[in-house]
Amino acid sequence: VVSGAKRHKLPVVVHTSTPQDVQDAVDRDIAGIEHGSMRDALPAQLVNELAAKGIRYDPTIVVLDSVYRIAQRDSAVIEDPLTRQTISANLLNKMRRWINNHDVPPAMAQIPPPKSTAAVKNLIATFKAHVPLVLGTDAGNFGTFHGAAVHREMELWQEAYKSAEDVHQV
Numbered sequence: 001v002v003s004g005a006k007r008h009k010l011p012v013v014v015h016t017s018t019p020q021d022v023q024d025a026v027d028r029d030i031a032g033i034e035h036g037s038m039r040d041a042l043p044a045q046l047v048n049e050l051a052a053k054g055i056r057y058d059p060t061i062v063v064l065d066s067v068y069r070i071a072q073r074d075s076a077v078i079e080d081p082l083t084r085q086t087i088s089a090n091l092l093n094k095m096r097r098w099i100n101n102h103d104v105p106p107a108m109a110q111i112p113p114p115k116s117t118a119a120v121k122n123l124i125a126t127f128k129a130h131v132p133l134v135l136g137t138d139a140g141n142f143g144t145f146h147g148a149a150v151h152r153e154m155e156l157w158q159e160a161y162k163s164a165e166d167v168h169q170v
Contacts, residue, residue, distance in 0.1 A: 002028045013056075022046060032056035034136060038064060038119040042126075051129040058136040059123045061160070062153040064114045066143035071108040075099045082148040095143070120160045127161070 005012045011031030016022045019037045026033075026049055033050070036042065036059050042050075050057060069077045077083070078092045078099070114120055127133060135157075137149035 002030060013058075019043060019046060022050075026050065026053065026055060029053075030055065032058065032134065034058050035060050035138070036119065036122050036126075038117060038122075041118045042122050044125070047122075047125045047129045047131065050126060050131045054132060056132045056134045057122075057126045058134045059119055059126075060136050060138045060153070061114050061117075061119050061123065061156045062149045063138040063141050063144050064111070064117060064119055065152060065156055066141060066149075067108065068111050068113055070099055070143050071104050071111055073099055073104075077143040080145075080148045080152070082151060083145050086147050087145055099143075114156060115159060115163055120156075120163075123157065123160050124164045 002012045006029075012028075013032035013034055014021075014025040014028075014030050015034045016025055016036060017038065019040050019042050022033055022037055022042060023046055026046065032055060036057055038059075049055075066077055069075075075096050078087075078095050084092065123133075135150065135153055137144055137146075137153050139146040139149045
């Protein structure tokens with residue numbers, strides 16, 4: 001796929017989930033990475049390779065945040081003013097009922113807050129290595145709404161940078 005796309009001068013962006021997925025994509029000379037590795041830290045050598053090759057990195061932390069909040073039965077994700085302006089009240093009411101009443105699968109209940117994940121550590125590592133960062137949301141997943149999710153992703157990046165600064169000041 002990548003070689004065919006290159007013949008037509010089309011960039012290829014790859015969805016990944018593990019450091020090995022990222023490495024495999026980088027080895028194929030792609031233009032961008034979606035999600036990166038959310039559960040495992042990227043090795044420093046791989047982060048440096050992303051930077052050296054100018055491969056764009058999109059961590060999509062907001063999707064983790066949405067899933068975490070839903071697992072905690074936190075309906076704040078649907079109380080966001082932008083969400084309420086852009087999503088029908090009927091859909092939001094259905095989602096509110098579902099958040100409050102659904103059975104949380106055990107694996108979902110174990111998801112940590114985003115700030116405690118490798119996804120945030122990878123965001124900080126790629127930022128520090130001057131990897132070109134792009135902002136995406138994976139909107140369409142549970143609680144990850146078009147529009148509002150972009151704003152939440154930016155907030156999560158700010159929180160990540162603030163946490164990283166606080167650690168370095170201690």
